[in-house]
Amino acid sequence: MTQTASPHGSSFSLVAHLRTNEANGPDRADQIAHQLETAIAVGLIGYGEMLPAERELAAQFGVAVLTLRAALASLRDRGFIQTKRGRGGGSVVCDAGVVTEKERRRRLRERSTEDLRDLGDLSGSIGAAAARLAAARSDHADQTRLQSLADDFRSATSPQDRRKADSRFHIGL
Known part of the structure; x- marks a missing residue:
């Protein structure tokens, strides 16, 4: 990125x-x-x-x-x-x-149970496929970078920092 x-x-x-x-x-x-x-x-x-x-x-x-x-x-x-x-x-x-909680509730009200189930299935499928491809295609530099991103998540102390670290890890993946 x-x-x-x-x-x-x-x-x-x-x-x-x-x-x-x-x-x-x-x-x-x-x-x-x-x-x-x-x-x-x-x-x-x-x-x-x-x-x-x-x-x-x-x-x-x-x-x-x-x-x-x-x-x-x-x-x-x-x-x-x-x-x-x-x-x-x-x-x-x-x-x-503050915004996320308000927006999350608004978005949940707009979705049906079926839509939410489909989104969960899609997210799980994409995550699993991305992890499988990342593992198959990675080299040492990629693994070191992902380890660093995972360490950033572990060391994050605030919810904002954890969310940012989690997002960066998944984008990096």
């Missing part, structure tokens, strides 16, 4: 994991909001982390600044980010623990 540093010292990759090839349109802002929400939920973008400037982020997603602003407005309305205007301003990720 390629990491890009923001001007504020935090690092995460958006384009490599989140960008889609779909054209701008009324649903594009919703797609970007969902992609950023997912990155926050899995810990790729952590609590207190500053998002890149709007122009830079719009360029990363390949959309107009107005489309990005609509996505950011949606995230603000749902409590994922806070935005300060003016010099030294920008969008900062809010405490994911």
